[in-house]
Amino acid sequence: MKRKRTSRIPGGAPTLTKKDFESDQDVRWCPGCGDYSILAQTQHIMPDLGIPKENVVFISGIGCSSRFPYYMNTYGFHTIHGRAPTIASGVKTANPDLSVWVITGDGDALSIGGNHFIHLMRRNFDINVLLFNNRIYGLTKGQYSPTSERGKQTYSTPLGSLDTPFNPISLALASGATFVARSVDIDSGHLRPLLKAAFEHKGTSFIEIYQNCHIFNDATFELYREKEFKTDNTVLLEHGEPLVFGAEHDKGIRLNGFQPEVVDITNGEYSTDDLIVHDQYTEDTTLANFLAGMSDTSDLPHPMGIFRSVRHPCYEDLMTNQIQTAKERTGEGDLEALLNDGETWTVS
């Protein structure tokens, strides 16, 4: 299902390094912010993608994460709140050869830009969307976000927030996303290959990245992020493998009716044969939706990795096809003929 891209660098790829992708601008996130790691991992994988850096475009909205393009020595566009998907759609349609990356946050993508987010997913441009989810508004100094848990006490909700949070993975799946994944800001070993997989996926690739804002929402993801907790609280999704987790690989996820549940696979009652076996390539979204729902409850580990990866036609390719077909059918547009189309008369 995956398609390796051929290098678009004529005459073979010049060797680029991480440094080539670092801009001359000082990075200005709070010291200790998870964004630093995501930036470093992204810069790290760029030289491996086999494309020249002038073909790379980073587009962001507004928010802490959206400063990201300024720090990449590629083409970049820091746009307006929530609208990065729309601008990325225009960039990609106008030039399908570009590698387009959208950098967004939970407020940017799911609140003010929620409408664009779902439509971006269903159109399936070949672009990559990295959602830095820290469950808080950082740049505006600490209001609850659409991924904050209900009851969240913030400056704007001193008595607790009232609304149910979005599950970004479920939302992306429901919107028809063809590549849906989750990772963690500081887990370079997990995030880097995932970024590459997103790039290699032909279609819109969506990665939710658990990201820590230690100023306004510290430790919100500590169970899934910190070494001492994450082995028991996350489960790695690997295609064709049963869902096993735990420090000792002692636990698994099985389906009990319609409910995923944690079972012990060491006491003889259950074995790996009883567990859900991950299939990221299946067209049917039922399994992916089960897995997505696991993070909505407190008693299940959060899946990490690729929930779904399927190949669907891309919007920009379909557009190119329409243009090609029209040109083949009616010939390359002739402006003079167009202006003189229909009933005309001549005055001499």
Place this chain on the structure above:
Amino acid sequence: MRKPVEQLEEATILFAGDSGDGSQTIGTQMTETTALIGNDVATLPDYPAEIRAPAGSLAGVSGFQLHFSSEQIHTPGDLCDVLVAMNPAALKVHLHKLKPNGILIVNSNNFARRNLRLAGYEEDPLEDDKFTKYQVFRVELTQLTRKALEATQLTTREMDLCKNFFALGMILWLYNRPMEYAMKWVKTKFAQKPQFIEGNILALRAGNTYCEATEQFAVSYDVKPATFEPGTYRNIEGNMATVLGLVAASHQSGLPLVYGSYPITPASDILHGLAKYRNFGVVTMQMEDEIAAVGVAIGAAFSGALGVTGSSGPGLALKSEAINLAMIAELPIVICNIQRAGPSTGMPTKTEQSDLLQMFYGRNGESPVPIIASSRPYDCFDAVYEACRIAVKYRTPVIFLSDLYIGMGAEPWKIPQLSELPEIRPDFAVSADTGNGFEPYLRDPETLARPWAKPGTAGLEHRIGGLEKSDVTGHVSYDAENHEKMVEIRAEKVARVADDYPPTEVFGAQEGEILLLGWGGTFGAIRTAAESYVAGGLPVGHVHLRHLNPFPNDLRDILSRFKKILIPELNSGQLRQLIRSTYLIDAIGLNKVQGQPFHVFELHSKIDEILKEIGHL
């Protein structure tokens, strides 16, 4: 014996009926035929917002007015010589537009008690004495059409769908126009439904023969062809001219056109029109909302394409933040605003020019954006082309203003030669020619335009965005002095667009008592009024502004040559406010905010009033 034919200089006809009666169709066909036989013609469709309001109701009346002449004309006419009313509601809505002694043709089959009640008539109004001042023709349009079609396989309901062509057949007879063009259209239109080809052509002929045969119609009329400049002509609606202007700008500049839009009356026809031209490489994207629609235009511009979006007032309100982004990022996009009556949803199917101040000022911060307005249906071609040229040359969003009246109105258009079209040169940056690497805000010293470097160009990687830019480098800057400087540079860049304009044309008196200063779709009414004063030797001039921001450099001088400046507008005085504040001139307004265009007589009465005041009449 052939009935007598009376020669006329001009005529105005209004077709009106239920939305489903096909008034727009036969109005368009009458227009096409009339243009093809050489008259000058101007049209005004007037239809309800509801797709099918209840049959026979006042809300459901749809009208189509056309004015044709053996002279050059600029408007669809004030009052009508002929009103075709397919039902009592159409009569009630439009009777006030019929001239005394005008011809009133009614479908008498639709004047039963029920229809009369739906229109709010207690009795048959045609029995009223006041109708003696019109030439009333009661015609059993429905029955006659059914009779003409009785040999066909059509159901009664299908036969009734053809009765508009019976009416068209009558009008073609009345004005001595051939039926061939309408027949040709019917054959193309209903190629998939041949039963309607037969039905409509039979109805058309029957209507024509009816007039010839019946004693009701004693005379017919003829309007000789008008004199046009040599050239090839076609009939064109404003929105179609906008479509062609955009395709032409894309073709001539070599920039692929990417048009992002969201359906909205009266701009949707531009999306529909452009969607047909994939063979020109035209990309149309119907997006999830107005913001996404302008977003793709901005993204396309960043990629090095001609990014365009189109909408009407409510859509422009939603797009304003994104337009501001294009302004500060200094990317060329064109935003088409086909104005309709506001505020809010307002009256979506009625015309107005009340978005001018919104276009000038409807963005946060100091946000200068060039604004260009088309003045008549065919002028949309040149005006939107000019908008594209300025956008590309100055790397700026440009707003193109049209309105429902000219967007949906039609008139003959002299098709331009490609060689006459101004050059549009993208001049992309290809290399960083300074020692400091690529500087995205290093400006052209003459135009102050910044370089346009498209992704994919090696060595020109750069970052832009909505945060304030440092001069030259484009880096994010919060520096106080720099911010003020950048605000000034952006204003100065847009001000310099005026250096690109040709001298402003003053029609009629070059100096004197009254200057009529207009903009946009009011051109026709103002020019028609101006022509009559000029013909009478009165010191009245007319300037119609195409460029609204910045104003032309020579406008101050022109304004100073007249004692009175009269600004007629279909709003409460928006251009007047701008002119007064810019030039400290006590301009007078003539304002109408009814969702309807000016009648020429409304201009006459205001101009006469001023001329009297200053002792000239």
